[in-house]
Amino acid sequence: MPPVSTGRVTSTGIVLRNAWFGYGEHNVLAGAELKVKKGETAVLTGANGSGKSTLVYACAGLLPLDRGGVELGGHPVHAKKPAELFRQGVRCGVVFQEGGLMSNMNALANVALPLRYHADVFGIALDAVEALAKEALERVRIREADYYTLPAHLSFGVRKRLALARALAIRPNFFFFDDPDVGLDPDTAALVHEILCSFRDDPEVTMLVATNRELLIDRLAVRGLTLQNGKVFERQSARIA
């Protein structure tokens, strides 16, 4: 794939300002503030139900905040349409807890979809889309026999890897990963960690990972954050300290 222009993405990375978000009366985010510099990786931990996924989705611009704002690479995400952000160089790769895969498309079509939809932005020919999608599937070690299978007929581990492949395919410069290694066997978890490490070392990728496994902070040797009572607090990685 040819190099993708980063457009007018500045070095500010992810900026979350005074974020408030609630489900009904319950405020999950209550004035949360977060800054992740361009090329930096942060791992967000917190108890079950503390709002880690909500914070990650809010940072990716997928949830409209009740108050506050989010900027990705200097672009206010809620003020723009998704495709508009993409054209301005903000390419978000989001791996959802449950995958978020298109249930009526097979594995290959799932990965090819964003490439096909943004073929003109990427500057790729439609003939090359399938090859690029297969490349992404090979990177996460999905068997060729599963390429034409619907997500419902795949195991949880394969679905998770498929979601990862779809996010990798668009060569994201903002990567959001919700619960990366939950329910995965050791080999698959090692593969996921390997990919996370490659993103961590890429100066163009800003990454935010939500997990309740604090071990991941030490394993990736990155900045640790905790979400408590709707606010984000810093925590130190044992290896850095």
Added chain:
Amino acid sequence: MRRADRSEARAAGLRYRVATDWPTVTEPPISLFPQRPAHGVRPALVARVGARTVGSYAFAGRLFDTLYRAVTAPFQPGEAAKAVSQRVTVRQIFFTGFEALPLVSVIAVLVGATIILQAQIISALPGEVLGQVLVAVVLREVAPLTTALVVAGRSGTAIATELGNMKVNDEILALTSMGIDPYRFVVWPRLIGTIVSVLVLTVYFGAMAIIGGYLANFLLGTSSFTAMQAGFAAALVPGDLPLFVIKGLGLGVIVGWLCCHFGLEVGSSPTEVPQRASQAVVLGMLACVVFNTAATLGFYWFAGPIVR
């Protein structure tokens, strides 16, 4: 009264009264006209009416927001996105229109035949009048409305359920995260799919219903084919074309719009999916009937003299 007290009372020759066992409860008197506060109106009622009004405005706002986003979505830049969206649209027309042909054929032939049969049973009408009945009843009223109801029942439920499940499974969020506008990729193709399908199926329904009517007349053998054809040709006027197109377009928009909107209204719970799908179809059918009546009244109001 305790059991021991009762025994003592019996021994003393006294009859105990069961009623004394019951605790004395002071209840407020039941009134058909409960007392109201001094200002005359119960605050709860005002709050309820207020909440209902605000809720209705909010619902209408969201409803029109869905239509606005869907209609403006194809004008966003992106040639590749346009091509992908067009491919989905063609597939939707196939699912909604082409695959409904057998069902519409059966319904149309039977409806056309039944109407002619009823007209003959009520009074043995001459062939010319039967031809006029086919135009006035079948072509102008039954064909557009029945087609819209069939599409709403068959494809409307499918659209609302599919979109609801996409919401529950985070598929809509996933599309947004990949820079894919759900209104361009999901809603617009389904809206166009229902509009084109209702319009084309209405024409098809009309044709099949006329065939059914002719068949019934032929089997009954009460009036000649030529007389019926003459009546049909005399009743059909150029004004029928815009009426036909307006009804087809309007009913198609209503079915696609409401079903997509209610599908996207689903939150995160799978139990909401059938509820929203049911709401979509019920409200969609009701809106179709209201629109069909309004279109007929409006059309006859403006073009009355030219339509017989």
